[in-house]
Amino acid sequence: FLNPDRPSPPDIDLDIADDRRDELIEYARHKYGADHVAQIGTFGTMMARGAVRDVTRALGFSYTLGDQIAKLIPMGAQGFPMTLDRAMKENPDLKKLYEEDADTKTIIEMAKKIEGNARHVSVHAAGVVISPKPLVEYTPLQYDTKGEKKIITQYDMYSLDPNAGGEMTVGLLKFDFLGIRNLAIIAETLVRIEKIEGKKITIEKIPIDNKKTFEMLTRGETEGTFQLNGDGMTRALMELKPNTIHDINVMVALYRPGPMDNIREYIARKHGTRPITYLHPKMKDFLDTTYGVLVYQDDLLMTALEVAGYSWGDIDKFRKAVGKKIPEEMRKQHISFAHAASYGHVAYITAYLKANFPAIYMSAVLTAESGDVEKIGVMIKECKRMGIEVLPPSINESFSQFTVVNEKPYKIRFGLTTIKNFGQGISSAITTERKLNGKFKDLADFLDRVKDKNLNKKSLESLIKCGALDEFGERGRLLSNIDNLLEYHRERMRAPNNQDSLFGLMSDTSTLPGLRLLDAPIATQKDKLLWEKELLGLYISGHPLEAYKDKLLTLQINIEKLPDLREGDTTVIAGIVEEVRDVLTKGNERMVFMRLADLSGIIEVAIFPRILNEFRSFIQPETCIAIKGKVSKRKGETSFIAEKIRAL
Structure with a gap:
């Protein structure tokens, strides 16, 4: 990643236990000088809903009107925030209100003018800058707006860091000091092991070939581990039957959009059900440990160097295309070996501690x-x-x-x-x-x-x-x-x-x-269980569904088994209503998303307007109900669409 022909500086990420991140920032201040180190400021912007509410308040219109307009603006998808223009295209009711009500038109027209503008200053979640001279020679500074007396930059990352903002920046690198909860969990576990069992264990001395650990992962017992849990990853690990830490590194690298397609190929080659082949003889030198499968970003770069004949300067442009997912054909993003090995090691340690x-x-x-x-x-x-x-x-x-x-x-x-x-x-x-x-x-x-x-x-x-x-x-x-x-x-x-x-x-x-x-x-x-749920968040001394155990046993499917069904399959599930969330449809009708739990798990249930009107009396928190409906697999997540509801 660093070579004489590379024109741009590297990204630098440091992961630390989330309860010690402030210590790391303080260490940097002490080492390089308090006037050379600061967290990076960032700007919150006026989003569509917020702009409407702010304009309504500033112009003296009623809260009710602002609330009505804001609720007609659909939520944006991750990475694609909703805009007022897009909202009027997507929701005809909003457009109709805009065309027919003069006050609404005034509010939306003014909101469009401030939409996207900076609304407030906050602190970047991870970014820190360290400067060779005092920071005031590079960027204006200010106190953190939360009143904690922390110094932050007034320039955001796009004005400071050439990796984020290009050539027309100050030229200070952004260091990401990332707090990771699992590192805190590992540290706390080691303290507790010494206190309870008298064994002093250090991360460096944990064996990386522990049979008990790999057997646990092969059984799919991944809950509570780092990077190895979740239905898809767990299934892949059970098929892979990992027996070296390299297998863990590979899974961390491959289990992401794009490279995920290579998981089955890696597993098949590892177990000898498919032959190990190389697209070019030179590729054996750097793909030998991954059975000829492209796994890491390093593999792509070495292929470009050794097979395509790129220079290191060309490779840097190629790396940026892969990393930033541009152009379109480069959307299949791979991570570097260093990244995968670091996270793979942490993942393995969490699995080792859980197993042992x-x-x-x-x-x-x-x-x-x-x-x-x-x-x-x-x-x-x-x-x-x-x-x-x-x-x-x-x-x-x-x-x-x-x-x-x-x-x-x-x-x-x-x-x-x-x-x-x-x-x-x-x-x-x-x-x-x-x-x-x-x-x-x-x-x-x-x-x-x-x-x-x-x-x-x-x-x-x-x-x-x-x-x-x-x-x-x-x-x-x-x-x-x-x-x-x-x-x-x-x-x-x-x-x-x-x-x-x-x-x-x-x-x-x-x-x-x-x-x-x-x-x-x-x-x-019943009172005891309600109190436990209220104060601890869950039932401890029993469960409301235990009174209906015989009825639950007659059902063929429980919530835990729903992911095994196909899209559109009809079945009956039963459980207790944990949470009810009302939303408005595009047609301005009320529907409900409900969280239903049984003794095996939790599922989100969608109840559309017609079904809601018919069965509303059953849809109350802490109610035990049975639901007939269909399985939904939207965006890879299993949920349930209700068709009929009755009390247990």
Whole structure:
């Protein structure tokens, strides 16, 4: 990639654990000087919908009118933002409103004038510049608009970097400091392995020929790994039966648009079902390890050099055509060997840790995914498949994050900060007190010892509802007594120091009235499950569909098996409605996209206007329903189109 004839500088990307990216930027500032290093500014632009809403507000028209117009503008596709002109071509209702309503015409005409203009300044997700002289000699600077006192450039990447903006730029290279979550997961796993099992493992010493790892990948157990998960990649790995890290590198390189066509050829040649051939004898020198299949960008460049007779200068132009996918025939983009090998190594390490330290690795994955309810649900399902029990939060067992219960067989325990409405402050107060003075003996002991103002009605209610206090009492009874619990806690907080307290003069608080709970109805299983879903994002102590297990067993297909069906196949599925999202069609009719979950997985269900009008009463969150419909494979993603709906 670097040669004497190459006229342009290289792209430079550095990947680092996402929780340490700021450290890397600070290191660069310290090494090269704070006045030589800055993050790159970028400009958010006026998009079609935003321009309409801004103009409506600025010209004093009603919010309702602006909202009506904005909702008639279709969403753009990735890489192809929607424009007002295109929106009027695609949605006849918008065009009709524009032609018939004078206010709408005024708003849209003004919005067209500001559409595409810069609206605000923000910070580029990864870009950093480092200059040989102080940055003010190359670009104006400013503080980050979020008020964090970070210095950013006022020029964007297209004005700074010749790779992005061509020759008429300042000439500073953009370094991409990319935060990758999986690197943080690896680091956290290694810390936990040393803490739990006493084994100090470094990335450099992880063997790259671990049989257990390759066997796991061959079985298709890829969930939670880096770059190797997903239906298509998993199927390809099961067919490939990888047995070297080179196989992993190849899959990372090939599993992308264009090169993907070569996956089957690589697998067939590896297993000897097709002969290994070379388009030219010279190609054997650099395609020997990939069985004659073009895999990496380097392979294309070497072919141009050795077979086509290109000079290194010509090859640089060829490389740009491949990299930037121009002209049209170069759309099949390959990545470099260095890129594939780096990502392949990280992918292999995640697979190695999952295969050899399953519970510890999955606890680190769950911690990294905290806050993403859907991902947490997927990972907990994977834990269950692996035979790892995931336990609900416990006041005496949980720490802040997901942790491994240090008794074999290992189990994973929910963390306290994974509970909604439960912050780091109160979590730290509980775990610190427990570490200093041992486990809490009972509810009174807990309320006596945790003297923290953040133990309030909201946080205590969350602890009760999610089951963290189950060892001290039944949830329904505790919840009914919550005012008594809080009053008891307040008195214990005031007793030692406040003379105004009723019990403030007593130096021995053991004579204070004991904690007494009034009788109250117990919580139903349905209530418990709803609370768990509300506070943890998923069901822990059971599942609403367990009441319909016999009916579900009569169905031939579950959600997990839907991808195996063909486009247009008719079948019946059943599950619980997790989320309902209303949208307007081009004809200004209301339809619904619904997320349906069963005990095997989650699927998106499209409900078009006619079906919606007929079955609307069943389409409510937390409702258990059966749906007859057709399989859709649009854009390679499996979804379901509803035709009939009934309650389970």
